[in-house]
Amino acid sequence: MGGAKILASWLDILPDGTHPNFNLVNGMLNCIATLQIDSNQLEESGLDNVVSYYESNDCKNPELQRLAKSIIDKWSRKIHKID
DSSP states (O other), X not given: OOHXXXXXXXXXXXXXXXXXXHHHHHHHHHHHTTOOOOHHHHHHHTHHHHHXXXXXXXXXXXXXXXXXXXXXXXXXXXXTTOO
16 A cells, blocks of 8 residues: 555545544645655545545635645646646
8 A cells, every 4th residue: 555545544534424633634734735746646546536525615624625725736737737
């Protein structure tokens, strides 16, 4: 199991339907924002979907939404080769 998949599993909704602790998610998203992850790793790990969830309205936490949006924007620029 690769590192991106492990990050995705830590951020994913828990089996009982609850969300991981805010401080854990916030810290992990800040860490993810600094990583260089290629598009294959994102797709294979599901990390892109998990971070997209935190960007969505379903998250209901503006701070996590902003952070997730900045990560998604960074990944999109890299994938589409936009400087």
